[in-house]
Structures are given as structure tokens and as C-alpha cells.
Amino acid sequence: MARMRMIQAINAALAEEMERDSKVILFGEDVEASIFGDTRGLLAKFGPERVRNTPISEQALTGIAVGAAAGGYRVVLHMMFSNFIYTGFDAIANQMSKLRLMTGGQITLPITVIANYGAGRSTAAQHSDTPFPLLMNLGGIEVLAPSDALNAKGLLKSAIRSDNPSFFLEPGGRGGDIGEVPDGDEPVPLGKARLLREGTDLSLITAGSMTRMTLLAAQKIEDDLGLSVAVLDLQSLVPLDEAAILETVALTGRAIIIEESRDRCSAASHVAAILADKGFDLLKAPVRRITVPDTAMPYAPSVELPLMPSPGRIIAAAKEVIERKEPK
Amino acid sequence: MNGGPRVTSTNQFPDIDVFRSLYMRMQVIRKAEEQLAKDVRQGRTPGQVHLSDGQEAIAVGVCAHLDDKDQITSTHRGHGHFLAKGGDLKAMFAEIYGKREGICGGMGGSMHVADFAKGIVGANGIVGAGLGIATGAAFANLLDETKQIAVCFFGDGAANQGSMMECLNIASLWNLPILFVCENNGYSEFSPSATVTAGVIADRATPFGIPNLRIDGDDIELVWSVAKDVISDMRNGSGPAFIEAETYRFSGHFSAEEMVLEAPYRSAGEIHERRQRDPILRAKSQLLERGLDEAELLSIASLADRLVEEAVAYGEAGTPPEEGSALQLMFAGRSV
Secondary structure, eight states: OEEEEHHHHHHHHHHHHHHHOTTEEEEETTTTTOSSSTTTTHHHHHHHHHEEEOOSOHHHHHHHHHHHHHTTOEEEEEEEETTHHHHTHHIIIIIITTHHHHTTTOOOOOEEEEEEEOOSSSOOGGGOOOOHHHHHTTSSOEEEOOOSHHHHHHHHHHHHHOSSOEEEEEETTOTTOEEEEOSSOOOOOTTOOEEEEOOSSEEEEEOGGGHHHHHHHHHHHHHHHOOOEEEEEOOEEETTOHHHHHHHHHHHSOEEEEEEEESTTOHHHHHHHHHHHHOGGGOSSOOEEEEEOSSOOOSSHHHHHHHSOOHHHHHHHHHHHHHSOOOO | OOOSOEEOOOSOOOOHHHHHHHHHHHHHHHHHHHHHHHHHHTTOSSSOOOOOTTOHHHHHHHHTTOOTTSEEEOOSSOHHHHHHTTOOHHHHHHHHTTOTTSTTTTSSOGGGOOBGGGTBOOOOSSTTHHHHHHHHHHHHHHHHTSSOOEEEEEETTGGGSHHHHHHHHHHHHTTOOEEEEEEEOSEETTEEHHHHOOSOGGGGGGGGTOOEEEEETTOHHHHHHHHHHHHHHHHTTOOOEEEEEEOOOSSOSSTTHHHHOSSOSSOHHHHHHHHTTOHHHHHHHHHHHTTOOHHHHHHHHHHHHHHHHHHHHHHHHOOOOOTTTHHHHSBTTBOO
């Protein structure tokens, strides 16, 4: 095991996959300078054939990703901020998510799109979105939400090796988080959630940027309320580990889902719908969602920060869920 | 700034055997689309079609210089490109009839015929979407260090998508082996070009340093000979090029337009006048000049008829894809 920052783990995964498979190529806006640090040093290591800075041309870049993948390459496209996905959305929504079906399965499109998401740092509304819902809804896209150095490295390896288009969404501002990462080649399988904490009274189900905060909240709920709290990190939103969701709720009967999308049609809503459909008999209390209200993210911290999921909101929800009397 | 020249003649011609095969391909495309127009009217297709009758010379003249490893991207008007690039006629009909035997298993239909084994990266329902995809395919060719090229067929309508500028920039910057072929048929769906397009489309390649020229796209000899030189240079590393081929579609933007439009947007006189310049009629008279006789031309046309009849029979005999099969096709390696 080695201790490293999440951004170093991502960088290491990219380097290892590029070494492992000469068909892996990386391009995007400023992948050389790399404002997040995740692609830094790769141009020097692998050369301008395989690592390319591109113009700021998102419509073309997503299309090029499709064409280069169709031409036999394993493409990693860095879109920088997740809001820029919208600028290049045609080739995502109309091409990469649909071409496999439309061609009767003739084609595989091994594309990994990296984008950094999330609010809370006064980057204002056009650099703050969490794009889980729209990507999850496209159908043919795998949506991965790493939450620490360990699963960032493993999920990115799996995404690059996947024959399907995948979005590897980096939690904004979490790149410096330090974690233990295995030395060897250990991809994290797609579609497997990770139980970070066992518990029997309450399940906190979370993903990506909200995972660390949810763990802190879980500890606080245990300390203050004396409850046994499970934390399930979904890791992968498409495919989604429904079995793990139902398994923890079977033990606790109570679920709060915490993630950073706007609430309407959020990933949390989808998990809540699964619990309503398949876990109704397991539930002792209504399912609660802790998400972002349906607003654009404002710049001023005094307005922005209260919109974010927080330990306070989780603890308040936990109290409501626990205090609810079971129906006779 | 003026763009590249209008080219009206070259000093080379396809030899007679090549010309005969070009004519055959044009006939097959024309007859296939005439059949499809009938099929739509008679309810043999579940969906509508966008026909390219009148534009055959461009697809055939360009694709004659490509092999299976070269890629093309096509448009919503893609039957001609598919067939010109060697796509299977029977599998195309089965596809458009919505059958499992179709080239895409009945999942794509008329607007999405694709055959990756033949370098047909696909027709596309989004105007201009092929620009980025073809640029990516050309990028793959560049990295492969092969002499393969990518050809992006697109219309005058797509030339107004912003992504064209992005792709011209990248193609030039990276010296990609990509041929942009703008089929300017004078209409952006139902809008005459003059109402939606400023300037000369080919000129748009000039500031990016991409050689460009304009040709009469209805002259198969000219298209073939111009494409031959451009593609040959491109295989030797000359980088991107841009051809604007002027043409006309005899049919409408799509097969149901008469039902949905209040009034025609083209005059009968205009269509009649353009039919006098039908690329197939012109190819025919060129072939007669080159010494073929009427009987031989007729036999080519009958052969095309027979191939289309066989394709119709194949398509009709096909089976509808199974309910639920879409769930198996979204992801490689697993069901939804």
C-alpha cells in the first residue's frame, strides 16, 4: 500500500493504463498544463502522439472521441469541468450513448470521459454542476463516481478497460484527499458498491463528492444519538449495485441518500425509487434524500454553502427518520 | 478572401471499365432509392426515408478511390454513400424494412445504415455530427501511421454547424488525412441556401489553410478525377482537403414532406430544369460518346433492377428483431 492523494492516484491509473495498452490515448483542453494535476507529466512520459492538448472545441472533441474509438483506440477525453459536457453534448447524447444499439451491436466504443464536478468553492453556476442525472438517463453511458484515492485509481482502470463509454467524474476539491492505495494492479469492478461502515439502525447511501462528509456525519450520529450507522458508497451509478442497496436497508430499515446532484431526478431519487419498488417491505421509515435544491449554484458562500448537503442536514434527517414511530 | 478555384475539367478520365462500374453503382443507388420511395408509399417501411436521387455521382465518384479500411461518415441522406462504399444492398433493404437481417439488425433504419467492417462509420440523424466523428477517424489513421484516409460527406446545411469550424481547425492543425466533401444541394432541409448560408462554403476552409475547390457534383467523370488526385495526395501526407460539390436532390428532404408541408418550397419548373442535368443521364451520354452502345447501358440498368428486386425479396423475407433485444445491445458485455 502507498499513501497518495486522489489526484496522484488518478494520474497513476492513467500512466499505468497507458503503459499497459499502447492503444490508450489521452486528449483534451490543457491536458499538459492540467489545472487539476490529474494528467500532469503524461505528455512528457508518452509523447504528443498519445497525449494531446486540443483547442477549446468541445463539440469536435466528443465527436473525435467517437471517431477515434471507432478507429480502434481506447480514448480518454478530459473535458475539464463537467459543465463543459453540455457544450459537447451531441456526440455524447446522440452518438456515444446510442451507436452500439443503432448499429446492431457492430461497434464498441471504449471511451472514458473525465470531468471534474461539484460546488462549494465559489466557482459559480457554470463550473459547479453535478451531472449524474443527465448522464445516468442517457442509457448507454457508464457513470462512475469515485470518492477517494483507492477507488479513484481502481475505477479509472476499469473505465479505461471497459468497452463502453464511461464518465469518470472527479469530485471537485477532493483531489488533495490522501488515502491508501494498493501497489499492484487492482481495478475496482464497475457496478459494485462499497460498504464503508457497517450498521444496523440507519443506512447512509452516498456517492462521490459527498462520501467523506457522510462518513463524518455517520460518526457524529453514532456519537450523539447512539445509533449504529451503515455507510454505503455506491462508487458506480451506472451500472448500479441494487443488491448492495437492498442488503444494507434490509438490516437497518432506514435510508438517507446523500449526493450532490440537484434534487429533481437526481441519483438519490433513483435510489429512492429502487427502494420504493423493491425494498418497500424492508422500510421502517420514509426514505430521505439530501441533495442540492433545484437552483443554479450561486457565487456568494453565504448562499452557496447552505445549499450543499452537510453533516447538519444529514443529522437532522437522521433524527426525523429515527423518531418516526413505526406504523402499527 | 477568395477560396480555392472552381474546377471544371481535369486532364484524366476513368478508363472505360472503371466508368462502366461507376455507372453501375449510380444505377443501383438510383433504382434502390426509387424502390424505397415506392416502399414508403406502400407502407413497406416502418419509417420515412431521405433520398439522395440526383446526388449519386458524388458518393460514387469519391468512394471509387477508397478501400474497406478507409472510413466515411455520412448524413441522414446516406443510402448512396453506404452503397457506393461497398455496403450490402440486401442488408440495407432488410435494415430499412426493420428486419433482424438488416445491416444494423433493424435497430438503426434508413437514417443510420453503417457497416464498420467496410469502413462505413455510419449515416447520422444529426446534421453535422459526422464532422467530429470523421475527424476522429482520421486522427486514428494518423496515429496508426497507415495511408488510410477518412471522408466526411455532409450537406450545405451541416456547413452551418459550428463544429465544422472546430473540425477544420483541428484537421489543419494536426494535418489529418481527412477529405471534407460538402454536397451542396441548395437546400437546408426546406430552406433555400441563399436564405441560411452566407458566402461560398468552400471558402470557409481557406483561412485554415485547407486546400479547397468547387466542382459540379453531377459530373461523374469530374468528381472521379478530382477525387482521385486529392485522395492520392492525401495518402502521401498532404493533409486535409475540402471539396464543395454542387448538386441537387430530385426528391424532397424526406419522404413524408408533402403530407406535412402546407406548400411546396421548390417550383416544379426548378425540379424539371435540374432533371435535365441528371447525373445519370450525363454519365450515360458520356459513356455513349466513349463508344458504349445503348444495349450495353440497358443491360447495366436491368442488372441494377434485378439486384434491387433481389434485395427487396431478401428484406421482405426477413424476420422482425425480437422484442426486448434492445436491452442486450446498449452495452458491450452485459445487458441493461
